[in-house]
Amino acid sequence: MTTGTPxTTGTPxxTGTPxTTGTxxxxxxxxxxxxxTLPGDWYVDPAVFALEQRLIFESMWFCVTRSADLPAPGSFxxxxxxxxxxLIGRGRDGTVRAFFNVCRHRGARLCTEESGTVGxxxxxxxxxxxxxxxxxxxxxxxxTKMPDVDRIGYGLVRVHVREWLGYVWVCLADDPPPFEDDxxxxxxxxxxxxxxxxxxxxxxxxLGRRIRYDVAANWKLIVENFMECYHCATIHPELVExxxxxxxxxxxxxxxxxxxxxxxxxxxxxxxxxxxxxxIPTLSPEQDRRYFAITVKPQVFVNLVPDHVILHRMFxxxxxxxxxxxxxxxxxxxxxxxxxxxxxxELFHRVNQQDFDACERCQPSMSxxxxxxxxxxVPSEHHIGGFHDWVRAKLAGTGSPGAGSPGAGxQDAGSPDxxxxxxxxxxxxxxxx
Amino acid sequence: xxAACPLEALPPGASFRLDGENPIxxxxxxxxxxxxxxxxxxxxxxxLSDGWLDGCEVECPLHSSRFDLRTGEVDAPPAKRAVRTHRxxxxxxxxxxxxxxxxx
Ligand code: FES
Ligand code: FES
Ligand SMILES: [Fe+2]
Numbered sequence: 056m057t058t059g060t061p062x063t064t065g066t067p068x069x070t071g072t073p074x075t076t077g078t079x080x081x082x083x084x085x086x087x088x089x090x091x092t093l094p095g096d097w098y099v100d101p102a103v104f105a106l107e108q109r110l111i112f113e114s115m116w117f118c119v120t121r122s123a124d125l126p127a128p129g130s131f132x133x134x135x136x137x138x139x140x141x142l143i144g145r146g147r148d149g150t151v152r153a154f155f156n157v158c159r160h161r162g163a164r165l166c167t168e169e170s171g172t173v174g175x176x177x178x179x180x181x182x183x184x185x186x187x188x189x190x191x192x193x194x195x196x197x198x199t200k201m202p203d204v205d206r207i208g209y210g211l212v213r214v215h216v217r218e219w220l221g222y223v224w225v226c227l228a229d230d231p232p233p234f235e236d237d238x239x240x241x242x243x244x245x246x247x248x249x250x251x252x253x254x255x256x257x258x259x260x261x262l263g264r265r266i267r268y269d270v271a272a273n274w275k276l277i278v279e280n281f282m283e284c285y286h287c288a289t290i291h292p293e294l295v296e297x298x299x300x301x302x303x304x305x306x307x308x309x310x311x312x313x314x315x316x317x318x319x320x321x322x323x324x325x326x327x328x329x330x331x332x333x334x335i336p337t338l339s340p341e342q343d344r345r346y347f348a349i350t351v352k353p354q355v356f357v358n359l360v361p362d363h364v365i366l367h368r369m370f371x372x373x374x375x376x377x378x379x380x381x382x383x384x385x386x387x388x389x390x391x392x393x394x395x396x397x398x399x400x401e402l403f404h405r406v407n408q409q410d411f412d413a414c415e416r417c418q419p420s421m422s423x424x425x426x427x428x429x430x431x432x433v434p435s436e437h438h439i440g441g442f443h444d445w446v447r448a449k450l451a452g453t454g455s456p457g458a459g460s461p462g463a464g465x466q467d468a469g470s471p472d473x474x475x476x477x478x479x480x481x482x483x484x485x486x487x488x
Numbered sequence: 489x490x491a492a493c494p495l496e497a498l499p500p501g502a503s504f505r506l507d508g509e510n511p512i513x514x515x516x517x518x519x520x521x522x523x524x525x526x527x528x529x530x531x532x533x534x535x536l537s538d539g540w541l542d543g544c545e546v547e548c549p550l551h552s553s554r555f556d557l558r559t560g561e562v563d564a565p566p567a568k569r570a571v572r573t574h575r576x577x578x579x580x581x582x583x584x585x586x587x588x589x590x591x592x
Contacts (some may be wrong), residue, residue: 175540176549183532194538194549198529199511250534 061471070225085100088433095426097446098273098418105138106450107274111353113137113227114449116238118355118368120223121262124170125151128188131177132170135370135378136227141214142166142177143223145189151218153225159192160184163252165211168186177211186211220357220366221258221384238351245349247312252349252357254337257364260384261391268407269381272414273421274354274371275446277379280349280410281356281367283436290409293402297321297328298346305434314345314359324360326401328415331362332389352445358403362386365403381407489577493531500582503546504561505537512574512585513537516558517544524559525572529568568578 085091097103120143131144133156140156142165156165163181166173176193178185185194190211215226218232224238243249270277280286287294287301295301298315299475317324323331324346334343338361347359358365358463363385370378383400420426432439492506506512511527513536523544524533527536534550545554545563553567560570575586 178550185549194534196550197533198538199507199535200533304590322556 081370085431089431090437092279092432092439093428093443093446094274094429095421095423097429098275098421099374101374103450104371107371108137110449110452111137111208111446112371113139114236115228115232115353116217116224116226118222118224118351119143119153120368120432122151122218122221122223122258122375123262125223127172129173129175130170131173133166133168134225135372136225139227140164141215141227142175142211143225144173144188148189150189150217151223153214153216154190155214155227158184158213159209159211160195170444189428210459219258221260222366222368232261239305241351242349251312251339251347252359254339254342255359255364256336256337257357257366257384258385259351260335260364261387261389262303262382263385263390263396264383266381266400266404268381268406268411270411270414271375271376272378272411272418273374274369275379275442276370276414276417276421277411278350278442279439280414281350282439282442284432286410286413286436288428290413293326294406295350297324297402314342314347317344317346323362323399324402325398326405327398331360331399332394332396333386334361335363335386344394352442356443361398362389367407379407379411386470434466489586492524492548492583492585495578495581495583501541503537503539503541504583504584505535510587511535512587514576514585515541515546515548517541517557522576522578522583524576525557525560526571526574528561529553529555529567530569530571531565536571544584569582 105452113136117136119136119141120132124130124132125143125145128145128147129150131142134141134143141153142156143151143153145317147152156180158165158179160179163175163179165179165186176185176187183196184192187193189191190213192198192204192206192209215228217224219234219238224234239249242252246252274277285304287304291301292371297317299318300315318328322331325331342359343361345361349357349359351357354369354371356367364382365381365383367379367381370380372378381403383396383403385396490506492512492514498504498514500516500518500520502516504514505527509518512524513527513587514522516522518566519557521544525536525546528534529536529548529550531548531551531553534548535558537556539549542554544557546557547554548567551566553565554563555561555567555571556563560573560575562568562570571587574588577584577586584591
């Protein structure tokens with residue numbers, strides 16, 4: 056909005072470069088207080104999204120479902136991970152397994168429901184190829200006349216699985232990155248200590264409420280929003296009432312190991328500051344009356360408060376569409392007792408709505424010519440630059456024409472058509488989040 | 489009489505497929521009885537020895553019709569015709585089958 060008026064410059068609208076700035080997009084343009092965001096087309100371009108699907112969502116550990124969502128042998132759930140549909144199921148031996156949701160015969164999607172239970176096997180509804188719960192092909196019409204068809208070789212294709220925090224994480228890569236580095240490492244980066252999260256005993260909590268949000272925004276807008284609190288005083292009146300330090304605009308994620316402290320007269324993490332539910336007994340004194348937040352890239356947010364844990368899983372479906380499933384987890388006794396969770400849930404439900412409304416408000420502007428070179432980050436948002444560097448590095452990793460070798464840093468704007476790398480605005484220093 | 493398999497090859501709950509022009513499925517129920525029926529479902533070409541044993545019934549793995557191992561009768565569509573049953577003899581640790589007549 057502050058970058059001049061293209062109409063007066065005579066610059067062709069398509070370039071989106073206001074002549075008033077006079078120079079190409081480099082950090083040299085910006086006063087030291089400001090750091091560039093990603094260019095607008097990174098939030099709308101299907102080619103960028105396709106790279107993200109391949110190089111991020113299909114390459115990293117991706118949190119799909121709560122283990123308890125698969126209560127018994129035969130329980131299953133399907134989830135979109137990158138470009139793939141993944142089938143997650145519990146076997147007769149109680150083990151959770153995941154497969155590409157693709158029939159090995161002629162490719163029909165095996166399970167079309169989002170969740171359910173099968174008796175003994177996954178049976179394709181097209182020609183009835185039938186797979187047992189560990190993926191082996193166990194029956195098919197005329198199969199005995201084809202003894203050369205290997206029942207394991209033509210079984211469902213497995214996906215790597217880990218369980219952590221009571222959630223099932225899958226990785227579609229042939230060689231998954233170490234879970235310890237990629238997932239647990241984020242916790243250490245944020246909390247300074249992996250054991251800090253253990254004290255919440257997340258895997259032993261029970262689901263109190265689940266709300267699903269269908270957000271008309273790019274997944275990166277949602278991550279960026281979650282990482283900063285510059286917006287808090289403006290759009291989160293209830294949250295700032297509970298966590299007054301958020302009014303200053305510094306997110307809990309800005310400092311390592313810092314948790315935002317409850318306001319003096321606040322009794323619990325609830326929509327009106329009234330008392331919450333039973334406190335998780337294993338917390339340390341430093342964890343009481345505080346809110347901690349962790350982003351586990353690329354698609355999980357964990358919010359820790361003394362009496363519950365809020366865990367968001369994002370499912371990016373399109374450049375401008377992301378499903379977010381948000382779980383509120385409490386001590387088992389709290390859930391079993393049927394106590395009223397409404398004021399507890401309502402606080403972060405409102406935060407979610409306020410945040411997702413803001414993201415949806417940004418999405419249409421991502422393709423505005425005014426935003427062609429992106430926007431700017433103020434100092435309390437500079438750490439988001441670290442996320443942008445991370446995205447650039449991921450997409451530069453392999454695959455796209457003209458991309459650098461794996462691990463290469465962001466490339467300079469060389470050819471405008473070289474995809475994300477070419478379109479990128481390079482910056483000198485990563486954020487200090 | 490055809491020697492089908494050693495008794496050890498057929499623990500309780502297991503099945504064994506005897507190949508041939510008319511393949512035969514052998515089952516040993518959880519309580520130890522051994523039965524033999526036609527292996528091929530009367531609905532489509534599915535191998536009942538790949539199905540699921542449940543008491544004295546086997547459920548076809550493809551479309552879930554259930555056959556009674558004692559009579560060969562089918563409980564519900566899509567299969568409509570019974571399978572043939574065959575006499576079983578266990579002797580000296582070996583399971584023998586006497587195939588029923590072709591027109592059973
Ligand atoms: S496509 Fe699944 S059985 Fe043919
Ligand atoms: S093949 Fe047995 S019921 Fe269809
Ligand atoms: Fe927010």
